[in-house]
Amino acid sequence: MKIYTADEAGFCFGVKRALNIIDRLHESNESIEIYGQLIHNNTVLNNLKEKGIDCINDLDCLDNNRKLIIRTHGILKSDEEFLRDKKVSYVDATCPLVKKIHRIIEQVNSSKNKILIIGNSNHPEIRAISSYAENGLIVNSIEELDVLKHNEPVSVVAQTTLDSGFFKMMISEIIDRVEHVEIFNTICSATIERQEAVKKLAPKVDFVIVIGGKNSSNTKKLYNISKIINENTFHIEKSRIASVRTNKGEYYSANVLNAAGVYARDISQMAGIEVSVDPDCHEAGITEPVKPFMGPMVVDMRSEPGSKNFYFYQSTEGQVIFCLTPDPPILGTDSRATSGFLPMIAKRMIKIMPMLANLKVRRTWRGQYPNSPDGFPIVGKVRELDNFYQAVGMCGQGFMLGPGMAELIYRLITKNHGPDDAEISKSFDPYRDFKGKEVFK
Numbered sequence: 372m373k374i375y376t377a378d379e380a381g382f383c384f385g386v387k388r389a390l391n392i393i394d395r396l397h398e399s400n401e402s403i404e405i406y407g408q409l410i411h412n413n414t415v416l417n418n419l420k421e422k423g424i425d426c427i428n429d430l431d432c433l434d435n436n437r438k439l440i441i442r443t444h445g446i447l448k449s450d451e452e453f454l455r456d457k458k459v460s461y462v463d464a465t466c467p468l469v470k471k472i473h474r475i476i477e478q479v480n481s482s483k484n485k486i487l488i489i490g491n492s493n494h495p496e497i498r499a500i501s502s503y504a505e506n507g508l509i510v511n512s513i514e515e516l517d518v519l520k521h522n523e524p525v526s527v528v529a530q531t532t533l534d535s536g537f538f539k540m541m542i543s544e545i546i547d548r549v550e551h552v553e554i555f556n557t558i559c560s561a562t563i564e565r566q567e568a569v570k571k572l573a574p575k576v577d578f579v580i581v582i583g584g585k586n587s588s589n590t591k592k593l594y595n596i597s598k599i600i601n602e603n604t605f606h607i608e609k610s611r612i613a614s615v616r617t618n619k620g621e622y623y624s625a626n627v628l629n630a631a632g633v634y635a636r637d638i639s640q641m642a643g644i645e646v647s648v649d650p651d652c653h654e655a656g657i658t659e660p661v662k663p664f665m666g667p668m669v670v671d672m673r674s675e676p677g678s679k680n681f682y683f684y685q686s687t688e689g690q691v692i693f694c695l696t697p698d699p700p701i702l703g704t705d706s707r708a709t710s711g712f713l714p715m716i717a718k719r720m721i722k723i724m725p726m727l728a729n730l731k732v733r734r735t736w737r738g739q740y741p742n743s744p745d746g747f748p749i750v751g752k753v754r755e756l757d758n759f760y761q762a763v764g765m766c767g768q769g770f771m772l773g774p775g776m777a778e779l780i781y782r783l784i785t786k787n788h789g790p791d792d793a794e795i796s797k798s799f800d801p802y803r804d805f806k807g808k809e810v811f812k
């Protein structure tokens with residue numbers, strides 16, 4: 372089966388911005404609560420809840436010890452004034468495109484125009500927008516335009532997620548009925564682009580699956596637009612991995628953990644999720660066994676042409692085991708050793724410990740380290756799927772963290788969280804800012 376993704380899919384700019392604001396505050400250990408549903412998507416809200424971030428629906432429930440976030444849809448003008456009067460510490464994550472509508476309405480207020488707000492009167496965005504209008508009227512059907520008077524000038528704004536076809540139809544009706552009309556097309560471009568992408572894709576495929584919150588205006592519009600074009604359109608809210616198929620058979624599980632080492636990126640892509648894990652090849656060798664002659668492992672962090680750091684140690688069986696990091700790095704899963712490795716590391720080892728020249732090398736090999744961009748493991752639940760977890764990028768660090776890491780993953784999946792798990796998990800969060808550097812480096 373071929374699966375096509377619409378040209379425009381995923382979170383819009385306003386939602387990404389709000390989630391980034393929250394991530395940044397959460398990473399700096401700020402305790403957070405959100406006024407209203409941040410966005411209409413239960414999967415996102417549940418993910419926030421798992422991080423201890425709750426939504427409140429009433430300003431009477433304000434917790435003064437927590438930073439308040441204003442949802443993307445915006446809030447009533449009176450609520451904003453209340454927060455300012457009470458000097459509540461808050462961060463406004465209202466989408467700038469929604470804020471722009473508030474500003475337009477404030478400007479129009481100074482004229483005598485009636486402000487027509489086209490949209491759903493029950494939607495929080497529309498309730499917030501209309502609270503700014505001194506002479507506003509919410510309309511969502513042609514019949515509701517019957518109250519308009521020919522000589523009463525109107526200014527028109529639209530809900531950001533309005534169907535552009537419906538907006539055009541309403542505008543044409545308004546122009547027929549009213550002499551002076553000022554039009555602000557406030558449908559957001561992200562909405563229009565997604566609607567156009569659905570219109571383009573829906574006629575070409577057998578089925579359309581629209582994924583998004585059941586109470587999301589945007590998602591419902593996309594579903595309705597697609598359903599008109601393609602009868603086989605379905606709206607699903609939660610996406611899960613139903614089963615895992617391999618060449619040995621099909622496996623069913625309530626949860627799926629990607630712990631595929633160097634193949635982590637490929638496995639994750641099968642679930643439609645990008646994860647930045649690149650196998651970085653290191654080359655290693657082992658000598659014949661000899662009597663114990665050295666205790667600690669020797670690690671040389673200095674670079675030399677063709678190689679970065681290297682290490683060697685004597686095992687309890689007497690063999691000397693050595694490993695080198697090539698420079699430039701060799702990425703990929705090709706496990707054939709290079710011909711230059713042994714002369715390069717032998718020279719470096721003998722320079723440090725000349726007696727090693729007498730040892731015979733028994734075997735060499737190349738191994739791959741699954742590296743994340745900041746050298747730290749990537750462990751946690753993916754936001755986009757309900758039952759998919761990552762335990763990847765387990766380069767040296769993941770193994771050094773050993774059983775503790777395994778226990779953390781177990782508690783994560785069984786939702787049996789320990790008191791420090793939220794704090795510990797931050798360093799491994801799949802959605803963290805990967806600009807950090809491994810401290811060891």
Ligand code: SF4
Pocket residue numbers: 383384385386443466467468469531532559560561562589
């Ligand atoms: S106005 Fe557009 S960009 Fe902003 S939150 Fe709504 S859909 Fe997203």
